[in-house]
Amino acid sequence: MNFDPRYSGRSFTSVGTRPIRPDGVDKVTGRARYGADFNMAGQLVGRVLRSPHAHAKIRKIDTSKAEKLAGVKAVITAADLPDLTDGDAAMYDILDNCMARTKALYDGHAVAAVAAVDARTARQALKLIEVDYEVLPHVVDVDEAMKHTAPLLNDAIFTEGLEEKPVKPSNVTKRTQYGHGDIHEGFGQADFVVERSFKTEQTHQGYIEPHACVASVSSDGTADLWVCTQGHFVYRQHCAQLLGMEASKLRVTSSEIGGGFGGKTHVWAEPVALALSRKAGRPVKLVMTRDEVFRASGPTSATSIDVRIGARKDGTITAAEATLRYSCGPYAGMWAEIGAMTAFACYKLDNVRTVGYEVLVNRPKTAAYRAPSAPMAAFAVESAVDELAKEIGMDPVEFRIRNAAQEGTRSSYGPVYGPIGIGPTLEAAKNHPHMKAPLGKNQGRGMACGFWFNFGGQTCTDLNIGMDGSVSLAVGTVDVGGSRASLSLVAAEELGIDYGQVKAVVADTSSLGYNDMTDGSRGTFSSSMATISAARNAIKTLRDRAAQTWDIPIDDVVWEKGHAIAKGEKYGNLAALSLKEIAAASGKTGGPIAGHSELVADGAGVSFATHICDIEVDPETGSTRVLRYTVVQDAGKAVHPTYVEGQYQGGAAQGIGWALNEEYIYGKDGRLQNPGFLDYRIPVCSDLPMIDTQILEIPNPNHPYGVRGVGETSIVPPLAAIANAVSNAVGVRMTHIPMSPPRILAAIEAER
Amino acid sequence: MAGVAVSTTINGDTVEYLCQPDETLLDVLRDRLGLTGAKEGCGTGDCGACSIILDDRLVCSCLVLGAEAEGRHVETIEGMAHGDSLHPLQQKFLEHAALQCGICTPGFLIAAKDLLAKNPDPTEEEIRFGLAGNLCRCTGYDKIVRAVQDAASVMKGA
Amino acid sequence: MMPKSAQRFSDKHHGPNEGLALMVEVTLWGSLGALAGGKSKVEIEAKDIRELFRKLAEQYPGLEPLIEKGIAVAIDGTIYRDTWSKELPQGAEIFLLPRLAGG
Amino acid sequence: MRYIRPLSIEDAAGLLAGSTGTAAILAGGSDLLVRMKGGFIEPDLIVDIKAIEGLGEIRETAEGFSIGAAVPCAVLGESKVLKKAWPGVVEAANLIGSKQVQGRCTIVGNLCNASPAADSVPALVAAGAKAVVVGPGGKRTIAVEAVPTGPGKTSLAKGEIVEAILLDKRPPRSGDAYLRFIPRTEMDIAVVSAGVNLTLDEQGRVKSARLALGAVAPTVILVEAAAEVLIGSRLDEATLERLAKVCSGACRPIDDKRGTVEFRRKVAGVLAKRAATTAYKRAGGK
Structure with a gap:
């Protein structure tokens, strides 16, 4: 790392303002190009044939009839995507997910694909492909899948992480454990103990833009891929590895992305499109239908979680324990492990233990979804915490404040915390007017806390200064929600120029060094660090050019407010040189002026939030209405506060949908019953109130401006906050998410 | 399958095209006419990303056949700005950051334009129900509703 | 708003022992411990993450495949995923964690 | 094609x-x-x-x-x-x-x-x-x-x-109402629904009534027993409770992705009560 990333307190000129985003006009005029908005001359239409069975052996695939259909240019199966993963298990799983090899493992699993001259021909061709399936027993429920009698998805899986190596294969790929202290002793000190089991159903990221790409492989082995993705460099690596290509010969351009939330972090159909293009010798456009998106991409884990928490009469938690079972789809994952790490992260605990089980089921491969695994764990823990506070007779906010983690606390996942924001968010919530607002009949208030790690990672940025003094910033992290605006602000801040002088773009994989994808709330955090570094490098060059112009040593030139200034009385007659003036002369002083940066932006700094919500329940129908919702979250430093608010509001809205109505519903046949926006019910505009936000700024010591990631934490508390509100409204503890009207009504009726 | 010859008006211009009888107007706009502002989020009328105005009525272009546009007037997002000046709704969406990923934005703008044409002074509730056919997964709708409120007050004053 | 503690925290990273290899205590999370012969804490002489990983792999070959795949290192609570050059300050708490996925 | x-x-x-x-x-x-x-x-x-004359009117x-x-x-x-x-x-x-x-x-x-x-x-x-x-x-x-x-x-x-x-054409003192239950506020298919149409006599008693339920049987059902409960009443509390019971009993629902048998039965009665109350008010009943 070529610069000092430490936080230094300073006042800002551009950072913290709210200008219009640079990509905005194209997005309000329909000009912005997303995955499906790009076309190439001579392109074919790619379509994927998917398994109608939840679990089936593929005996034989006969593609001969499809190949003979006029207009069909290529038909592929797993045979056209041979295994080149060389023992890399994670990549093998991605390959098998892209195209089933020996078994179809879920309803919607790809088994073959075609490229044809038009969509109609491609559709007809799919019907002509004959697949001989041997249908196998299936299992979709996470608890059922753990039973010894459950159908096995993969008989080569033996549970890892057990004391003794198991002799029999299992659907449980791994057991993990976190914690410290002695929970038996801790529970022994408790005056009150709450013990509950919880369940959450599987949800989908629900991005409005289906996966889409255009792939073009040339006969010389070079290729282009246009694709909607959260990480085009990662997609390049994946595709190159799976197709046996050299990474540098595959240029990947990220389109505008119509939402990802974790669902566009690894490849799904892109290697298939490339393989079709390679075989057909023509570009192939492959766009998933909404049905395919739900059946074969994305979803998060379904979970089953047991929680036990004990506390003394004075409100001190003495012990906490959770067992977390997370579905992974048909391939090994680390979803329960993340749940186990995050479950109790908000609290200061002397005795804590969490155990996670990763469980295979005949559902689509689980993908990351915004703070993956944390919302479900928080739902279980924060529900139990609320119940425990009630038993002790303490206010739930006070109870949490009393037990909140702080700097120096050993986290439940191991390390000791640096400066963190859980306490301040709780204090802010406690003092928020929302907490004191009166409630009506059938209304309940709930609150809950949430935690997320946040990531940094590999980042590379180019900052080029034009001869007219305008600045173009090329970043490699995909802009999922306004990061080009915030990065332009950062460049303007560092250079001391106007925001309008900077234009940020997302560069393709051939124009910039490797960047990790936009995940883990790292987009603005890491690229701003690289942008600051690149700007500082450019400033060094600018100072050098000014020094040359003045013929004085560079050490006598400082950079202030967008100008080079010769410091010291002896230079009193030298007028400051603006960036524009230095740029205009750059052809004579040494050529173009640029700043480059490549770094690993680690030290993202963990993030906490506290949410408050009011819910009204119709006791006769179980129908709910969110009356009021407030998000309090630490941003470190809000670079563009409007987009920070947007992240808070968006995460809360997704969490509200998850809490109340969103779920994957499988039939007895193991087929997904609701693969569409009609019956997979994400919140609509009339379902929600305005979502109030309060941004706290507790600087991250590992970022020059104190920035933390903000994108994910906001989805962690809502499930629990709403469950607590509903439980308070109806007087029955809700333990199953989503709290759909039939579930709420059944709970009320059972209590009567 | 014989193509259907269609003559229609799109954003004020006469347009002629040949389409298949089962082809949706959305596919015609996007694939034949290069008007990719309308997006396909679902293809079943559940997300509103393909919203257009057909003879003064807000519709999902994925639920209209290309052949049905014969002799009618189609308005798309590409026709919303006048020359280089944005429609007040477009301007307010920018100012309020009423978009994150932006994929739903063209549909929201068209739906909001239709809403304000029929109800120039809507309440928050009327805006929320009026835009319930347009899904947004990023914003939580807060800033969208505020942008529409602000645009309505600007348009009333104009 | 810069808490005093944060300042102190940052200073640790540039302490007086910069550049020297130190004996550090490293805590291993559950399943890693099993691969290091059932130990949950190990002592390693290392000045930065690179050296830490190299020596861990030498002394506990069972850890090597996991190190290859990627391990995160928490230093005083801050998680580092890729910075091999990150120095290990004296007295810092070093914790090995799995490399996580995000959305 | x-x-x-x-x-x-x-x-x-x-x-x-x-x-x-x-x-x-x-x-x-x-x-x-x-x-x-x-x-x-x-x-x-x-x-x-749509081009057929008169069909659009x-x-x-x-x-x-x-x-x-x-x-x-x-x-x-x-x-x-x-x-x-x-x-x-x-x-x-x-x-x-x-x-x-x-x-x-x-x-x-x-x-x-x-x-x-x-x-x-x-x-x-x-x-x-x-x-x-x-x-x-x-x-x-x-x-x-x-x-x-x-x-x-x-x-x-x-x-x-x-x-x-x-x-x-409507006789005087008539009113109708429709209610459906959906999990969201918009955009869903009815999980259960009820339509009620009433005409009152001069004393404000229900003279004639028709009540239909949706999504509780293979087709929309006309619940004649419900009309019998309503006719002659002023929609007092006891009548409404009886109405709910009759309507719940008339349901032949299934469990599916949108709702359960129990939920549909119970909510059919609730919606019938509420729709009848609205229709009664619209007819001028007090």
């Missing part, structure tokens, strides 16, 4: 009668195009009836109203006279889908799609609406509840088209 836009209802019926493969009528298209997209139907012939006649088969539901909501006479029917029509869908969908399409959960149908059944059917054999007028016979199935013969829906 052919797309044809005939100019007369006779031509439309003739095209349908003469078709050899799968033929489909296109009015609003909000069901047909979804089925085509999903590959559930691949019609050989699409007959677009709401006419006020001596007997009441005639709503053409191609009238979008949004237009129903814009008709002040219709809204005043049949507020329940109009609110049902304006609950179908989104504003976008309401700009296209029609109540005839909603009826002929034969979904037990169709929003406008319980209101139409409660209203005693009739369907004018035109076909190769001429014209006939039947009760709307006689059109759907099961999920996706109708009593219409090959070549028959529903040309219009007829609603009677």
Whole structure:
């Protein structure tokens, strides 16, 4: 790392303002190009044939009839995507997910694909492909899948992480454990103990833009891929590895992305499109239908979680324990492990233990979804915490404040915390007017806390200064929600120029060094660090050019407010040189002026939030209405506060949908019953109130401006906050998410 | 399958095209006419990303056949700005950051334009129900509703 | 708003022992411990993450495949995923964690 | 595949009668195009009836109203006279889908799609609406509840088209209402629904009543026992409780992705009570 990333307190000129985003006009005029908005001359239409069975052996695939259909240019199966993963298990799983090899493992699993001259021909061709399936027993429920009698998805899986190596294969790929202290002793000190089991159903990221790409492989082995993705460099690596290509010969351009939330972090159909293009010798456009998106991409884990928490009469938690079972789809994952790490992260605990089980089921491969695994764990823990506070007779906010983690606390996942924001968010919530607002009949208030790690990672940025003094910033992290605006602000801040002088773009994989994808709330955090570094490098060059112009040593030139200034009385007659003036002369002083940066932006700094919500329940129908919702979250430093608010509001809205109505519903046949926006019910505009936000700024010591990631934490508390509100409204503890009207009504009726 | 010859008006211009009888107007706009502002989020009328105005009525272009546009007037997002000046709704969406990923934005703008044409002074509730056919997964709708409120007050004053 | 503690925290990273290899205590999370012969804490002489990983792999070959795949290192609570050059300050708490996925 | 836009209802019926493969009528298209997209139907012939004269109109006649088969539901909501006479029917029509869908969908399409959960149908059944059917054999007028016979199935013969829906003129002191239960506030298919139509006598007692339930049986059901409970009452608490019980008992629901048997039974009674109360108020009852 070529610069000092430490936080230094300073006042800002551009950072913290709210200008219009640079990509905005194209997005309000329909000009912005997303995955499906790009076309190439001579392109074919790619379509994927998917398994109608939840679990089936593929005996034989006969593609001969499809190949003979006029207009069909290529038909592929797993045979056209041979295994080149060389023992890399994670990549093998991605390959098998892209195209089933020996078994179809879920309803919607790809088994073959075609490229044809038009969509109609491609559709007809799919019907002509004959697949001989041997249908196998299936299992979709996470608890059922753990039973010894459950159908096995993969008989080569033996549970890892057990004391003794198991002799029999299992659907449980791994057991993990976190914690410290002695929970038996801790529970022994408790005056009150709450013990509950919880369940959450599987949800989908629900991005409005289906996966889409255009792939073009040339006969010389070079290729282009246009694709909607959260990480085009990662997609390049994946595709190159799976197709046996050299990474540098595959240029990947990220389109505008119509939402990802974790669902566009690894490849799904892109290697298939490339393989079709390679075989057909023509570009192939492959766009998933909404049905395919739900059946074969994305979803998060379904979970089953047991929680036990004990506390003394004075409100001190003495012990906490959770067992977390997370579905992974048909391939090994680390979803329960993340749940186990995050479950109790908000609290200061002397005795804590969490155990996670990763469980295979005949559902689509689980993908990351915004703070993956944390919302479900928080739902279980924060529900139990609320119940425990009630038993002790303490206010739930006070109870949490009393037990909140702080700097120096050993986290439940191991390390000791640096400066963190859980306490301040709780204090802010406690003092928020929302907490004191009166409630009506059938209304309940709930609150809950949430935690997320946040990531940094590999980042590379180019900052080029034009001869007219305008600045173009090329970043490699995909802009999922306004990061080009915030990065332009950062460049303007560092250079001391106007925001309008900077234009940020997302560069393709051939124009910039490797960047990790936009995940883990790292987009603005890491690229701003690289942008600051690149700007500082450019400033060094600018100072050098000014020094040359003045013929004085560079050490006598400082950079202030967008100008080079010769410091010291002896230079009193030298007028400051603006960036524009230095740029205009750059052809004579040494050529173009640029700043480059490549770094690993680690030290993202963990993030906490506290949410408050009011819910009204119709006791006769179980129908709910969110009356009021407030998000309090630490941003470190809000670079563009409007987009920070947007992240808070968006995460809360997704969490509200998850809490109340969103779920994957499988039939007895193991087929997904609701693969569409009609019956997979994400919140609509009339379902929600305005979502109030309060941004706290507790600087991250590992970022020059104190920035933390903000994108994910906001989805962690809502499930629990709403469950607590509903439980308070109806007087029955809700333990199953989503709290759909039939579930709420059944709970009320059972209590009567 | 014989193509259907269609003559229609799109954003004020006469347009002629040949389409298949089962082809949706959305596919015609996007694939034949290069008007990719309308997006396909679902293809079943559940997300509103393909919203257009057909003879003064807000519709999902994925639920209209290309052949049905014969002799009618189609308005798309590409026709919303006048020359280089944005429609007040477009301007307010920018100012309020009423978009994150932006994929739903063209549909929201068209739906909001239709809403304000029929109800120039809507309440928050009327805006929320009026835009319930347009899904947004990023914003939580807060800033969208505020942008529409602000645009309505600007348009009333104009 | 810069808490005093944060300042102190940052200073640790540039302490007086910069550049020297130190004996550090490293805590291993559950399943890693099993691969290091059932130990949950190990002592390693290392000045930065690179050296830490190299020596861990030498002394506990069972850890090597996991190190290859990627391990995160928490230093005083801050998680580092890729910075091999990150120095290990004296007295810092070093914790090995799995490399996580995000959305 | 052919797309044809005939100019007369006779031509439309003739095209349908003469078709050899799968033929489909296109009015609003909000069901047909979804089925085509999903590959559930691949019609050989699409007959677009929107160019047929008169089909796009709401006419006020001596007997009441005639709503053409191609009238979008949004237009129903814009008709002040219709809204005043049949507020329940109009609110049902304006609950179908989104504003976008309401700009296209029609109540005839909603009826002929034969979904037990169709929003406008319980209101139409409660209203005693009739369907004018035109076909190769001429014209006939039947009760709307006689059109759907099961999920996706109708009593219409090959070549028959529903040309219009007829609603009677309202006697004084009449009111109707429709309510449905959905998990969200908009955009869902009814999990259970209820339409109620009442006329009161001069003393404010229910003189005549019709109540229909949706999404609780293979077709929308007219609950005659419910009418018996209502008639003669002033919708006091005890009557409403009895009504809820009768309605819950009349349900023959299934468990599916949208709701459970228990939920549908219970909520059918709740909605019946609430819809009856609204209809009673609209009729001038106190």
